[in-house]
Amino acid sequence: MEIKWLKTFIVAASYENFRKTAEELFLTQPAITKHIQRLEESISSKLFERNGKSIILTPAGYRFLPTAREIVKKYEEGLETFESWKQGYQQKVIIAAAPQIASSILPAILRRFMEKYPGIEVLINIIPSFEIGEEISSGRADIGLSRIRPIHPNVHCKTIHEDSVILVGPANENITDNNESNVLQKYRLITHNHPEYWDGLLKTIKNSYPFVRTMKVNQIEITKRFIEQRLGISYLPTTMIKEELMLKKLVEIKADKINLPTSSTYLITKLQTNEVLTFSEFLEEEMAAL
Template identity: 40%
Template sequence: MDLKLLRTFVTAAELENFHQTAERLYLAQPTVTTHIRQLEHLLGFQLFERVGKRVRLTPAGHRFLPHARRVLATYEQAVNEMTAWWQGYDTRLQLVTSPLVATSVLPGLLKEFTQENPRVEVIITTEVSSAVGQVVASGAAHVGLARAPSTHPDTISTVLYTDPVVLVAAPENAAGAGWMDLIGRHLLLTGNHPIYWDPLLVAVSRRQPHLRTLAVDRVDVTKRLLEEGLGVSFLPLSSVVRELAEGRLVTVPVDMELPTAATYLILPQHREVPDAARQFVQLLKRSFPGGVAPGPQGR
């Protein structure tokens, strides 16, 4: 069976629109229609039915879709593995991490891992923390690193390390100001961590009721805004190590108890991982003895 027919079918099933399918696959729309008709002729079943300007799968189409996806996935895996072999790799390590982990501790870890394992091909994808467990459970990644534990029943989450949450600001904003005055005069950038913000915001508002907040859902964006002097924020210490060392941000003392932020190692519950993944997990455990976050001189 021609793989291009399967690829057209799967794309059309996802988009439910032949015109959009043609645009995504860089085909003419009549070609998409021809591919679907050829596939239907081979199978002997109608795969789509028209609903206005869109299409939707027939019962036969729904039944065939997972088979088509598996065939394409097997082909792509074979091509990727042969390419890796040709490039001199013996095996592969697939990681999925949250953006915060990917931009803070992961670069140093990968540098050490690739030096120790030069024949392992490493593939990295990023997802929001809440989605990392699903990726690991699906088999699309061997190891996950996230700022929240996985809720998927087919995964195991353990705390890799914790680090303190600190109040940070640009030096010019923090100069000579107490923390409550600072928060009263500047925007408080919130929402950049999946766990601690809701209870922390309640506790802070009790001490400083005159809050103006701005929700930002990514730590890297928050840090860039802070460097520009647009507000202050509470961030995990490990996420601002470089900015503090270079003087682009400073910490501000706070006379109230602040939370700690955890980074979680997420592994499949009922599936063996390859040797490369086990070696990477061993490196993680060596790198964070006692579950302590990297300090200013760490990675």
């Protein structure tokens, strides 16, 4: 039995179509047929019923499919572990991070962590905050860094940082002399670039400034570029705009009527392995210094 036969079987079972399987695997249809035949000979069971161009799984095919998936999964995990060992790693931690965190505070923290713990391999998955709880709950990641508190009951969640939110605008002439009311009349308000605070904040803003014009942009990095090009203004977490403020690409506009929210960073874990504890403790120390 060969792994390539099992992979062909798994893809064929998902499509129940040898032509689509061939396209997916960049093989010819005769090659697909040969793989399936060899696998059927190996386990002495017929896996598909063939009716012209159509195929369906047999009862044996349905029964064998979870086994095939498990064998391929173990094989690929074993190769990953061996490759990590060749690179000198003794441990591995998978981090699921929200884009807002990955593009701001995380790179510097990771650099210092990897310098201190060179034997721990770090893998980063960038996914939206609202998906991170499921990623940890299902075991696909060891640590989650999210802007949203998860709803999953089987994970641990801890607030590790509270970030102030400020109103920022383009660094052009005269804007620093304007107040909140003036800039909200002059510029569009770029909203919903943060997953947690915008619904409540926008309601508050519209109560005080019903004339405000808005534009939804669902990423902070894009929002910052838009503000630099004078397309609008926005309320953003200070850690996300520290560099732009320092370089005078953006400027802070003092709030007047609006009570500004805060932006939370959540550490989400499930299994408290040694590497998870090591990274979590290091991260909390780093966040305390922000």
